[in-house]
Amino acid sequence: MGAFPFTLHATDGKARTGVLATPRGDIRTPAFMPVGTAGTVKALTVEQVAATGADILLGNTYHLMLRPTAERVQRLGGLHRFMRWKKPILTDSGGFQVMSLSNISKVTEEAVTFQSHLDGSRHVLSPERSIEIQADLLGSDIVMQLDELVALPATGEKAADAMRRSARWGERSKIAFGERDTQALFGIQQGGVDEALRRESAQRLIETGYDGYAIGGLAVGEGHAAMVEVLDFAPSMMPSDRPRYLMGVGKPIDIVEAVARGVDMFDCVLPTRSGRHGQAWTWEGSINLKNARFAEDDSPLDPSSHVSASRDYSKAYLHHLVKSSEILGQVLLSWHNLAFYEALMAELRAAISEGRMESFRRGFAARQSGRDTSV
């Protein structure tokens, strides 16, 4: 039942908390994975990332296969050694960035042919090649199947076709991956916002059999309400004894709503990207440090944090760094935001363990939207 033991310690409603045990260390779930796009969580050292409490990083196959190339990463000892991250790494299949960043020349049943957004060079990504890059060259711990995405809004037929092709690509991925003790393969559910398609997709994934199950094709512009609607039914279509991973999500409130609906793993560029643009996430929602009201605010972003970026620097100083376009501002806000996301995951795990997920969810939503009047 999967390469990595997955133990649930508590459930509360649909929410679950547990541990996915890997040879490179335990992943406490619900887990948030910082995104290390091109072999670096942008602007941060791995020591800074580790200090946030992150148990696992995500690496982008598309970026790494183009530069420095997966073969070069392998010659340099694999992705962990290359970027000095000793804990687990999950790699995506490359499919999402191929669709969103490159010039696609052709999608066939066999593979996707595309041109690099860096230099226009031509590349082919098949389900088998994606597995080879992730599992054999980069040395990822959790490997994602290649899937086909459709741009939204998609017709039912288009969504169905892409879902079924993804299922077939998943079967080929499983064969290419074979049996491995120290690496895991996750399948990806597709089907857009259609419940019947999502169910068909889940059933095909279960027939193939994976070490974990991802929910794909969300957070691509459908909006919070539509996403939550899908999350009302999609996670429970997947086996309860394996981790469920909602790809590319999201804002803190999205994560809380998804955890309440049974999701275990998340990744998103939002904390680092918004940090590079002067935005900080806090328990009271997001704030923009460029705002003049912080110019003489001597308080830190989070005095209770164990991370220096959140605890030691005044908002006034961060405001100055952001206004002055100083790199240190990007560093500190990326670091703070990741620390906030990881602190949120810790709070979620505690809330589930202690059977107060629903009250946490309600309180968090109120504080995030500024409707909190309790303090």
Added chain:
Amino acid sequence: MGAFPFTLHATDGKARTGVLATPRGDIRTPAFMPVGTAGTVKALTVEQVAATGADILLGNTYHLMLRPTAERVQRLGGLHRFMRWKKPILTDSGGFQVMSLSNISKVTEEAVTFQSHLDGSRHVLSPERSIEIQADLLGSDIVMQLDELVALPATGEKAADAMRRSARWGERSKIAFGERDTQALFGIQQGGVDEALRRESAQRLIETGYDGYAIGGLAVGEGHAAMVEVLDFAPSMMPSDRPRYLMGVGKPIDIVEAVARGVDMFDCVLPTRSGRHGQAWTWEGSINLKNARFAEDDSPLDPSSHVSASRDYSKAYLHHLVKSSEILGQVLLSWHNLAFYEALMAELRAAISEGRMESFRRGFAARQSGRDTSV
């Protein structure tokens, strides 16, 4: 004889090593001061800067007076608290950046009137205002007098006029500074490359009496040979019992040559600026990490360093970060370069203590220029 005790522990030829003791900590000389332009050593946390071994930072009055303004820094507890640097800070007078960055509208005997390069706002910088900003508002430990700089090449008359005005501005600075126990005031020698003007300048500085003596007006385009020629006579014109500070210098080889000629303190943006552009300084000279020959070089920049940036990351990884324009590349190379500069200062202090400055100088020059055949 100066607010801060200055104790020389050893001399070797003209080179000296010792300690300038300040209430915020000892400054081991020869000392290199990382430049924290706008309240941040660019791209680095103060913990990273401290890890390089730096005993003191430099802050730029011009940048800080414009943004966030010196008054705001004062309201936020002074520059040390604002940027979280507990060790000593030396601030420049603002004069150099006024000349090089702003639109100057007028230089009179009274003051310099200029427009901010940020927003065109009009400001006046007088010797007295510079002291107020540095000593009272920013709370600097070592305060520099305002001086007048001339663009090179300058006529002898122009250089003499600027030198004499600087001497008068120094006298006004001394009066404005008054007597202080916990802060020091440094005068600045001018006079271009002319030995007689440099001597007249030094004599006027000594008559006024300062806690330390800077050599100004070098590293402004005169070239290495002309600078070294001035350093053959300029440092020894200044009292041997007070620290001598060569402003804005320089490349590692410039620093070594200046130390050999009796200089005790240095500052330069070169290590951080070149780090942001992919350049790394090493014992064998500077290298550009963009170069393809580093693409699969698994060795670190300096395996013997105690700083992570120098010791733990492969050149191949740094090459990848630089090629990918990743912020982490700028962070790590800025950090490494400062660590290299501070390691060089430690080597210089040891060489002087052990009476082998001349052989160190010769060996260093040979290795820097690639003429070293000993290994």
